[in-house]
Amino acid sequence: MDIFANLWLGASTAFMPMNLFYGFIGCLLGTAIGVLPGLGPTATIAMLLPITFGLPPESALIMLAGIFYGAQYGGSTTAVLINLPGESSSVVTAIDGYQMARNGRAGAALATAALGSFFAGSVATILLAVAAPPLAAVALNFGPAEYFSLMVLGLVASVALASGSLLKAFAMIVFGLILGTIGTDVESGTPRYVFDIPELYDGLNFVAVSMGIFGICEILRNLESEHERSVGVKRVTGLMLTKEDFKRIIAPVLRGTALGSFLGVLPGGGAMLASFAAYAVEKRVSPNRAEFGKGAIEGVAAPESANNAGAQTSFIPMLTLGIPGNPVMALMVGAMIIQGITPGPNVISDEPELFWGMIVSMWSGNLMLVILNLPLIGLWVRMLTVPYHLLFPAIIGFCCIGAYSINNSVFDVFVMAGFSVIGFALSKMRFEPAPLLLGFILGPMLEENLRRAMLISQGDPSIFVRSPLSLSLLIFAVVVLALVLSPSISRKREEAFTE
């Protein structure tokens, strides 16, 4: 079988001592960041991205992926121990996880989260290995029209899955797309919106933009309602699960994995949506549903499996089509571009070591996380006691150096500062920053494909509906939009986000 040869190739890349080391560092940093409240994975990856510039592409991406799923793990630790989700995807874990901790079963809750995540991560990795090559093969036949439609679908779907007002999310996407046009126009070489600033000829740097609208902006919001956290964490004991526990978590883990793997592929809030959905499903079907909210182990197992599966499968559209489904994947695309790799269906055939190495490293990374997390839990608990007034200056410091090191120029530091103001103003008006970044990243690709498609068709827009593939993608986008706009679904959507 081909797949085994490929996985073998991947293993030989992923298990190189250097890559294992960077994977380990990534997991460690990711967990640490996930544990620290008030610093999301997007901001972290943006902040740490410059450190990976000097690494070979495989190591850089393996490390970044490690940060991403490490953060998922770390987020659940705080959710269980102090009822403070480190990440949006572990919000629901806090409900039953914290209750378990209060009943003296913190160890069991953490073990469930770790094992559930590991299982889900392994399954989703296999899924990724099986599904990615055929998808990429389909995508190889894509012309500009198909790409354009696919990106439209991606943008529409990301709006549909975002929380808050649809109209505002659309506004953010369009705003992001416009920001993406700043810089030299690729086709004609004409500078656009550069105001004779030489640094702007290459466009705004997405790392600086995302550090501004995610990193610094988060700090501004946290400082508004700053209050000292009193962290009373007891020692965590009893990491072993009983036989009874195992019996109870098998079905929820399986359901969570299935749901998460599916939802993760969709653009938008992949992992977060997956954990919410898994919890909701479990609450309906579990035989122990009366215990939910009072410390049901199922309420930890299902969402934790789902968010990890979702985090893993959200790599599928990014790796096969070059289209990021969420801001973290957008940063990964950016990291690939910086490393000189063009994201898209060619990655599998042109860079097999990178592609398969990354897939295998996801599995080994998950294993590392289980080994790392359970014994090191004491260390993570101690990290929780770092007060925010010492944490945020450090974050700002790292963001500044990080922004500077992108091009060794202070211009990017100013861009970051500027976008923290823009991001903050937008958040005050209740505009979400995530669609903006997505639009910003996809903007140049969208424009290029639109222009090429129109050139091919000699200005006839029907090219987008004449190709069956492009037509079906657009129809799918319309269906998604119609579904979201229909009253019954939008009500459910509100429920899901307010729950």
Next chain:
Amino acid sequence: MLKIRNGRDFVGGVTMICVGLLFIWFGRELEVGNSFQMGPGYFPTMLSLLLMAIGALIIVQSLMVHAEEGEPEAWNWKAYFLVILGPVGFGLLLSGLGLAPTMLLLIVGVATASRYANWRHSILLGVFLSVCSVLLFTKLLSLPVSAFGPWVPLIGELL
């Protein structure tokens, strides 16, 4: 009678229209072309128009739908000012002062944005992070920035 029922959204819609106008204004010299041969101005102009249309819809919505009751906004102008000015100051001082003193100033400066900050902690943290960042970034990753810049000649020459 039209009445603004959701002030926040109304401002948001107006902002989007302004953004659209701004990009159209600054892109007015860009050649738009036609749909067959799109000029560099085509895509941004179309998007700006689209953004203005969405902004208008947001305004219409803000006139019809009441704002949901939310928590009252807390404003912390001192924090905004310090946190945003910090990176700007960092950018301005970096080449002159060098990484170590700039970092120290940045940390101590932004730390005062917190109401729980105290000088001893901030300075210790600043010194610690300056040393770390010099070791990591100038020594290990060899960024082209020196630990001490030309504005601090004495220490710069000592090192």
